[in-house]
Amino acid sequence: MHSNTRKRYSYILAIPGLFLYILFFILPAVGGLALSFVKILGFNLSSARFGGLQNYADVFIQPNMRRAIVNSFIFALITTMFKMGIGLSLAVPLNRKMALTNALRTIFFLPAVINTVAVGLIFSSLMHPSNGLVNSLLQAMGLGILAKSWLVDTHLAIFSVCAIEIWKWSGFTMVILLSGMQTIGREYYEAAEIDGAGGFTKFKYITFPLLLPAFNNALILSIIGGLKVFDLIQATTQGGPGSATEVFGTLIYKSFGAGRLGEGCAASIILAVVIAAIAIPAYQYIANREVEM
Amino acid sequence: MKKSKKWLAMSLAFSMVASLSGCGGNSAASGAGSAAAKGNPEVKTLSVLMYTDWYKAGWQALEQYINENSSELGFKLEISKIQGGSQGDQVLQTKFATNDLPDIIQVYKPQWVESYANGLDKLVDLTGLDCVSEYDKKALDGTFMYQGKLYAVPIDSVVLSGVFYNKKVFEAAGAAIPGTWDELLAVCEKLKAKGVTPVYYSGKDAWSVQPPTISGLLNDAAEKGTDTFGLMDQINTNKLKYADCTNFVGSIERTKDLIDLGYVNETYLSDTVDNAHQALANGECAMYINGTWCADNINKKFPDKIDDIGAFAIPTPGGDNYINMFTPYSLALTTNCKDAELGKKALNFIASQKAQQIYADAQPGVYLNKNVTSDIPKATEDLKKLMDSGKSMTDWEEINKYSYGNLSEPLLNYYTGMLKDAKEVAQALDTETERNAKAQGDSNWK
Numbered sequence: 028m029h030s031n032t033r034k035r036y037s038y039i040l041a042i043p044g045l046f047l048y049i050l051f052f053i054l055p056a057v058g059g060l061a062l063s064f065v066k067i068l069g070f071n072l073s074s075a076r077f078g079g080l081q082n083y084a085d086v087f088i089q090p091n092m093r094r095a096i097v098n099s100f101i102f103a104l105i106t107t108m109f110k111m112g113i114g115l116s117l118a119v120p121l122n123r124k125m126a127l128t129n130a131l132r133t134i135f136f137l138p139a140v141i142n143t144v145a146v147g148l149i150f151s152s153l154m155h156p157s158n159g160l161v162n163s164l165l166q167a168m169g170l171g172i173l174a175k176s177w178l179v180d181t182h183l184a185i186f187s188v189c190a191i192e193i194w195k196w197s198g199f200t201m202v203i204l205l206s207g208m209q210t211i212g213r214e215y216y217e218a219a220e221i222d223g224a225g226g227f228t229k230f231k232y233i234t235f236p237l238l239l240p241a242f243n244n245a246l247i248l249s250i251i252g253g254l255k256v257f258d259l260i261q262a263t264t265q266g267g268p269g270s271a272t273e274v275f276g277t278l279i280y281k282s283f284g285a286g287r288l289g290e291g292c293a294a295s296i297i298l299a300v301v302i303a304a305i306a307i308p309a310y311q312y313i314a315n316r317e318v319e320m
Numbered sequence: 321m322k323k324s325k326k327w328l329a330m331s332l333a334f335s336m337v338a339s340l341s342g343c344g345g346n347s348a349a350s351g352a353g354s355a356a357a358k359g360n361p362e363v364k365t366l367s368v369l370m371y372t373d374w375y376k377a378g379w380q381a382l383e384q385y386i387n388e389n390s391s392e393l394g395f396k397l398e399i400s401k402i403q404g405g406s407q408g409d410q411v412l413q414t415k416f417a418t419n420d421l422p423d424i425i426q427v428y429k430p431q432w433v434e435s436y437a438n439g440l441d442k443l444v445d446l447t448g449l450d451c452v453s454e455y456d457k458k459a460l461d462g463t464f465m466y467q468g469k470l471y472a473v474p475i476d477s478v479v480l481s482g483v484f485y486n487k488k489v490f491e492a493a494g495a496a497i498p499g500t501w502d503e504l505l506a507v508c509e510k511l512k513a514k515g516v517t518p519v520y521y522s523g524k525d526a527w528s529v530q531p532p533t534i535s536g537l538l539n540d541a542a543e544k545g546t547d548t549f550g551l552m553d554q555i556n557t558n559k560l561k562y563a564d565c566t567n568f569v570g571s572i573e574r575t576k577d578l579i580d581l582g583y584v585n586e587t588y589l590s591d592t593v594d595n596a597h598q599a600l601a602n603g604e605c606a607m608y609i610n611g612t613w614c615a616d617n618i619n620k621k622f623p624d625k626i627d628d629i630g631a632f633a634i635p636t637p638g639g640d641n642y643i644n645m646f647t648p649y650s651l652a653l654t655t656n657c658k659d660a661e662l663g664k665k666a667l668n669f670i671a672s673q674k675a676q677q678i679y680a681d682a683q684p685g686v687y688l689n690k691n692v693t694s695d696i697p698k699a700t701e702d703l704k705k706l707m708d709s710g711k712s713m714t715d716w717e718e719i720n721k722y723s724y725g726n727l728s729e730p731l732l733n734y735y736t737g738m739l740k741d742a743k744e745v746a747q748a749l750d751t752e753t754e755r756n757a758k759a760q761g762d763s764n765w766k
Binding site for chain 2: 067069076155178
């Protein structure tokens with residue numbers, strides 16, 4: 028009886044949260060799914076009609092679709108590789124107690140808390156081809172040959188945006204990995220040291236295997252963030268010049284912006300499915316290799 | 321103890337509810353109280369909604385005048401402002417969809433309300449307002465006067481677009497105002513030889529690459545014996561494609577020729593509209609193709625340089641040059657206004673010479689009201705003369721039903737080599753038009 032009362036009490040307590048979740052997540056998601064089958068322009072409800080899978084087909088015949096897919100995958104792949112690599116190489120040394128450890132952790136994490144629009148504006152200015160600091164610095168160092176039109180060269184722009192993303196989020200990856208490292212017991216290392224293990228051996232056989240859960244989380248977050256990138260692209264290049272840095276996120280934005288709400292919803296759902304199709308197997312693949320502590 | 325806690329909780333809850341309702345009561349009373357306090361119960365307040373960036377010096381002065389003379393006018397205004405841009409558009413669309421409208425609303429124009437908010441039936445027909453006699457019928461037709469009804473009155477000034485040039489730079493290079501495209505190229509060559517950037521593009525602000533290409537479309541309209549209304553009527557009903565507008569395609573091609581010939585600033589993809597205004601004012605470039613915003617901005621930021629700036633129509637190969645005209649915003653009365661007669665009276669006053677002059681004095685520009693005079697920059701004056709001589713047409717984008725503002729992306733793709741042919745730019749607009757029309761369920765596209 029007492030247990031039943033407690034159970035009922037806990038359900039009652041969950042109701043407000045559940046209500047908000049249904050109201051702000053489930054209902055919009057279901058609404059979005061329903062709208063993806065409707066042909067509609069703007070808020071002209073009188074013209075709304077069932078369009079079947081036409082919106083899904085329209086997403087794939089968008090003029091810039093191929094470029095957006097290629098760019099999204101380039102962005103996700105490059106940024107994930109570098110964020111994980113840099114994050115890990117920062118986390119390993121900063122897991123030790125040194126004089127400046129805390130200060131360095133804060134410094135490396137700081138870019139993650141800067142507003143993306145501000146980052147976009149700052150880097151647009153830094154990467155200006157004629158009066159940007161990057162090219163001026165290269166020229167001052169006698170490396171003028173390396174000066175480029177970073178954000179407006181159609182072949183280079185997507186990689187420049189990748190670099191900004193890596194700068195912004197590597198510190199965040201470092202923090203996730205660092206938190207994972209701090210859960211690894213000291214005794215593993217002491218045992219390894221007794222067996223004569225060196226730094227790299229300890230990393231290979233203790234740190235990395237036991238870090239896999241945190242590594243997995245950081246990796247999946249990075250893949251998801253990379254595939255659904257929008258804010259940084261919008262803040263730096265708006266998908267341009269022309270459509271050179273178009274990604275899936277900017278295409279969705281343009282569909283909604285043009286008033287093709289059904290098409291925008293269909294594109295959002297396709298993106299969600301693509302992300303799930305990549306992230307879930309990747310997560311499980313690594314999770315299967317995790318080692319119990 | 322338990323009981324006292326219960327009473328305490330109940331009394332706290334009661335006091336909170338009481339204080340909340342007290343808040344509401346106060347604000348509701350304040351409006352009535354202020355009217356009563358002035359001893360003039362006949363003065364009614366009309367609610368007005370507009371975008372924040374539309375509320376500039378002109379509106380400030382006019383609002384102040386109206387509210388200070390409300391007892392004489394019989395009404396006063398309570399202006400609400402919301403953020404503009406695409407987010408603002410969505411808010412307005414929602415307001416039209418949910419009928420959450422103020423008494424008076426400022427919109428781009430009635431066609432926008434029809435095409436993007438499906439709310440033309442929520443605007444009151446203003447036919448019969450006295451102020452209409454102060455406007456050229458041609459200036460109202462097609463935009464404010466739409467489908468035989470007067471849906472709105474003009475507010476704010478006209479924007480004219482053309483080539484803004486630095487007179488001193490032209491003089492130093494011995495260049496004269498070009499009347500044809502070949503003459504423009506010759507002028508560019510002279511300027512380039514003098515080490516000046518002949519033409520400035522500001523591709524970082526993508527929209528700004530569009531104005532240079534528009535002249536061709538105006539020629540297409542003229543060639544067909546119509547204006548942009550007639551031309552867009554054909555495009556909006558799938559009787560004509562942008563790609564078949566040969567002058568338009570030609571003008572797109574010519575704007576790229578300027579880049580290929582080295583007449584445009586090298587870093588044009590990174591440069592902004594502000595950079596362009598600065599470069600033109602300082603004589604670092606000789607010409608910039610844009611709207612009269614350019615003269616307004618130079619007047620504001622470099623007032624000592626404004627007299628150096630002049631303007632002319634974008635030259636075309638045949639020399640039959642037109643300028644593009646962005647009509648003023650529209651002020652409309654909604655069906656939500658409980659006192660429609662008072663609303664009409666208010667709009668009649670706002671569009672009258674007296675109110676428009678107050679607006680123009682605070683915010684100089686070209687106004688459609690024939691009786692309004694304004695101290696405008698010389699460059700704007702140059703373009704106004706062209707407008708007065710009948711060489712202007714309403715901007716095509718304003719009356720475009722299905723692909724507003726999507727020209728800059730294919731244009732930049734063309735400039736950067738991602739599209740090979742000028743015709744592909746026009747075809748991209750056709751594709752966008754088709755997609756939007758089909759989403760709308762327009763039977764002209766099957």
